[in-house]
Amino acid sequence: MSSTSDLRTRTAPPKTAFRLSMLLYDQRYRSITIQIVFLFALMLGIAWLVDNTINNLRALGKDFSFAFLSAPAGYDINQRPIEYDSQMTHGRAALVGLLNTAILAVMACALATVLGVIAGVLRLSNNWIVARLMTVYVELFRNIPTLVWIIIFGAIMTESMPAPSAFRGDTPTASMLFNDSVAVTNRGVYVPAIQFSNDLGNLPLGVVAPSINWLLVLVAIIVGIYAHKVILKNATAVQNATGIRPKTWWKSLGVLFGPVALLFIFFGAHLEYPELRGFNFADGIHMRNSLIAMWLGLGIYTGAFVAENVRSGILAISRGQTEAAFALGMQPGKTMRLVILPQALRVIIPPLISQYLNITKNTSLGLAVGYMDLRSTLGGISINQTGRELEGMLLMMLIYLAVSLSISGAMNVYNNRVKLKER
C-alpha cells in the first residue's frame, strides 16, 4: 500500500497521517473495511456451522468417515449398466446409480430437445389448429409439476398395461407388437437387443469393463462423422474455386454408415428378441416402468420449456433477415438453415443449458417411482443402511455439482462456437 501511495504523491494532496477513524470515514478505505468485516463475519458463520456439526456429531457419538463406501452394500439394484451384485461395495452401488442418472439424463435431454424444437417451430405455424395444439401442449405440461407427470406416467404403465402372464397360453389376451419383437407390459417395455456372435470380450478399465465390440462401433461412428466433415469441407473448397458444388451425399452416406455396417457384419450382429420365460420376459432390453415414467415425465415436461426457448429464439430474428434472404433468391429451407437458425441458436442455447441442468437435477425425483439413480442408491438405501447421512449427502451434493458444472462447461463451449463473433 505504501509503495503505491509513494508513486501517487506528485498528484495526490499533501499526505496526512493515517488515523484509525479513516477506515470508516475515508472513502479510500471504507469499502475495504466493509469487505474485510463482512469476510470475517462470513468466516465466523462458516466456522460456527462446522463447529456445530462437529459438536452435534460428537454428542450423537458419530464420527465422520467415508469408510462405508468400501463396505459390502448388501442390496440389489434392478437396472445395472455395469456389473453389480449385492456383495459389491456401497461405492460401486453409487457408481451404478450415477450411471443410471446419466442414462436417464441423456435420454430425457434428447426427448426434450426433439419435442421442444418441433413444438417450438410448430407453435409459430400459420396453421391455426397446429399452433393451438402446441400451445395446449406447452401450457399443459409447463404448468403442472414434473413430479405429478412422472407419477401419472408411472401409474399409466403400471395400471393399464397387461401383465406378462396375459401373453401366455393358447388364447393370450395381449400380444407383442411389431412382428413379436416388442412387448409392452405393466413391468416395462421389452425391446430387441443387438447381440454379436463374434464377441471380442470386455476391455478391463479398472471399475468399468465396456464391451470391445461396442467400443469399436463407437470409434467407427466417430471416424465416420469426422470423414463426413472433411468431405463437406472439400466440397466447399471446390465450390469456392469453381462455383459448382460437387454432389457429396453418397460419399457421406458411405463414410457415415459403411464402417459401422461392415463391423456389424464382421461381428455377426443379430437381434435378440424378448421371450416370455417363467415369471417375466427374458432377453432383449428391459426398459423398466420407472425408467419410462421418468423419461417421459422429465422429457415431455422439459420439452415444453425448450419449445418456448426455441420459439423466442426464432421470434428474436427480425423479419428483415428472411426477406433479405428471399431477395437473394434463397429457398425457405436454406433460409432457415443458413440464415435464421444460426442466429436463433445464439438466443436458444443459453436457456437450453439451464433446461439440461434442470433435467439432470430432476432425475433425483427417481425415488418416487423407484428408479435407482444416485439419489436412490447412495442418497437413499446406502445412507439408510449405514446411517452415514452427512457423508452420503455431502458426497451426493458434490457429485451433482460436478455433473452440473461439466454439462454447463460443455454447453458453454458449444455456445461460444455459435455465438456472435465480434472482431
Place this chain on the structure above:
Amino acid sequence: MRKSVFYGTIAASALLAGAASAQSTLETVQSNGEIACGVSTGLAGFSAPDANGVWQGFDVAVCRAVAAAVLGDPMAVNFVSTTGQTRFSALASGEIDMLARNTTWTFSRDVDLNFTFAGVNYYDGQGFMVNRELGVSSAMELDGATVCIQTGTTTELNLADFFRVNGMSYEPVPIETNAEAQQQYLAGACDVYTTDASGLAATRASFPEPGNHAILPEIISKEPLGPAVRQGDDQWADIVRWTLNALIAAEELGVTSANIEELAAGTDNPEINRMLGSAGELGAMLGLENDWAVRAISAAGNYGEIFASTIGEQTPIGLARGLNAQWTQGGLLYAPPFR
C-alpha cells in the same frame, strides 16, 4: 486479538450446543406436554389413523402407554409418519422421542446407528405373499420373479441374501411406502410382495379379496420388532423399556384394564404391588410417579389385550399369538422381574 475472538465464538457456540443437548428427553417431553412418536405411514393394525383421524394400532399402543406413564394422558402423543428411509434420521435428529414402527432390532442399528432398542414387542420374520393364480407354493419356486420391496429396510438385505444363497435371480422393484407397494402388487407390476409376515397379513387384510393371495410358508429371517430410542439417554430408554415390560408382565400376572383399579389398591401378590406402585418406589427410580404402570396399563390394557384388539385373531388382520405368546404359553415374551 482476531484469534481470540474466533476461539471465543467457537467456545460460545460449543457451550450453546452443549446446553441445547443437555436437556434430557424426559424433561423435553414433560415441558412439551406430549411425546413425539415416530410411526409408519400407515400399516393397518400396527399404526394407521382411523376414520376420525385418531392413530390406532399395536405400535401406536406402545406410544400411548409411554405417554400415559410419563404424562398421565395416553392421548398426549404427537404421531409423526416416517418411511423406511426417514425413520432413523428423524430419531437421530431429535424430531421424534421414540420410534414405534415395526423396526427390526439389528446389530448395526443398535451399535453403529447409536440407537437403543427398548425390547421386542413383536417377534416377526420375513415372508412372501403371492397371488394364488401363480400356482406358487414355495419361495424356492420364485426364480426370476419380480419382487416388490420397501427400500431402506432389513427385508431388502434379507431378500438379496435369500436369492443369492439359493442361486436364484429376481427383479427388485424398490418402493417407498407400504401403500405404494400394495398398489403395485395388486396391479400385477410385481409377482411377489415381501415384508415382515405380520405386515403381509395386515396388508392382505385390507385387500378387496384377501382370499386370492397366499403367504408362502418360508420365513427367511428373524425380525424382532421393537420400539427404539436414541442412545445416550439411559433414563428415557429405561422408561420405554419398562413400560413395555409392564404391559407384558401385566398379562403374565393377570392384570387387565378391567381389574387394574381394584388391583392397584393392593393385592396379596408382592410383585403386582411393586409394579403397580402400592408397595415400593419403582416409579420414583424411573423419575416418574409411582402409579406410572397403572396409567400405562389402563391406556389400552395389557400386552394380550392390545394384541387381541389390534392384530389378533378376532380382527381382520387375524394374527395368531405364535412366538408372541407368554413364555408360560410356549412363546418368547418374557418380562424381567419387577423387583
